[in-house]
Amino acid sequence: MVEIDHGCKCPGNPLLPQICKVIKITEETPDVKTFRIQTLDGKKPFTPLPGQLAMISVLNVGEAMFSLTAQGDDWIESSIKRVGFLTEALHNLFEGDLVGVRGPYGNHFPTEELKGRDILFVGGGIGLAPVRSFIRHAIAHRKDYGELDVLYGSRSYGDLVFKEDIFDHWPKACNTHITIDIEEDGWDGHVGFVPSYLEEKAFSPEGKAVVLCGPPIMITFCLISLAKMGFSKENVITTLEMRMKCGVGKCGRCNIGSKYVCLDGPVFTMAELEDLPDEQ
């Protein structure tokens, strides 16, 4: 059983953003860009734990909560899909432009608790973004973990995010299984939806934990598949999304029952989610 511990506190005014600079923008897919962010004096804004969130703002437009997908010595990175007003404004930024950043918020993936275990990372579409922080952590601490599998799928080749990672870097340290929904010219990899690929691969639940993130419909079917394969709810971990404003459990926006996703989440085991009111 995986226990998920709670997020850390940031000192000072938790609602006040730091002004930071976008130092690199990577176009992942037609509607996903990755933003690498650094403080104005060239430092890392803060050190998030894998799975934690940050409130990112275009100061004269608005702010929203995003997962942090990676970090280096002097930067943090977030991959953002264009879905609305603010994300549109983010997508219109250029390298060198300023953003506001506050965080890190929420709990994190159980990196300690899963030491010594096999981990199966399952992602769909942009859902690989939060999972990537844990995959990178696991690869950086490779000997702490058992077998690592990454199963990732998207609509088309063009919609696969982090191509360098999934095709070049990660295969050196884990087993990667990449799939796209519909056949297309030039793709000789697997074709099919993530849940069916999961069943095809017939992963053994023995000693294995699953980290699962993606669109709700994919999660629903993956859960059915994982249950069939014998994975228990305690060993399936996911992240939730809710609308957020404050990030610190005050504005009331992101509650599910008495839990705040910004504070008690975003990482939950399926067993924990089952105990919450069905309002996601």
Add this chain to the structure above:
Amino acid sequence: MKIKKDKFKDALASIAKEAKVFLPMKGVYASEYRVWDGAGEPFFERNTALPPKELLFPRSERMYEYDLNAGTVTEAAPDEKIVIAGIRPCDVRSVEHLDKVFLESEYTDVYYRARRENLTMIAYGCATPAPTCFCDSMDVVPTDAPGADVVMNDAGNSYVLTVNTPKGEHIRDLISSFLSEGKADDVPAVSCSLKVEKPDDLHKQLIARFDDPMWETLSDACLGCGCCSYICPTCYCFDIGRENRGKTGTAFRCWDSCMFSDYSRMAGGHNPRPTKKERLRNRYLHKLAYFPERYGTSLCVGCGRCIDKCPARLDITNVPDIIQGSESNG
């Protein structure tokens, strides 16, 4: 300690020399806690229509200024000293609840803290609860307010004062020339006419009935106007927005209501609480179940404002009544 009623305003004037004094007063549209101008009469007949939360958690509050040309953000730091003279025990309790959220939980809210440290509360013990008041069912004693700095009770031609805190002692010192010794006659006990019976495990029973059809029935008449949250002394949900002038501007927060349809709608359109049923359930459960689970106490103080003012006549006390009813029916 006592103060003659005809000296009350003189005492307020002494306090007003060093702090902004707020009194319950009649307004053009509704009674509320208003800045005392040195002459206005207090309105003590019944509790104010509007809650005092605005003084700690303004309906719209500047948080910081940003300047994208200079690459700076500048934090607002509220520093005004405020004394509320005549806040009701239910409203004092509401401040204690807000303290739990803004001061005592995982993160401290610096704006609230600044206002709270600068606030002194002189409570006014309730002698005449309104027909919608049910604070004594919600663990508030109408005539006492342990969370206030000073408590005053009506005793005919004078008010009896009890000092609870160092801030209260300071008030006593400021107005000492108007005070007379004298042990108070016992303040007569006051009982609300509206009673709510609730089982000890109300929060558990409510959560167990999350999918109950009662939420549909209860919310049937709700207009989604949000009035209940605005006038509730303990509703503290807020939105964050900005007033932009090109590359500079102000970020502010303002009251919000979980009764509004776009409250939890996400970018992309998904709304986890799509109809008034889910929204009313969330408001009631937040008061009576989620807050008790998280903070160990109910978030409703029984002030009755939402019952009094709801245009659709919704009544939060129906919720415990239903649970209690189904309990006694077996």
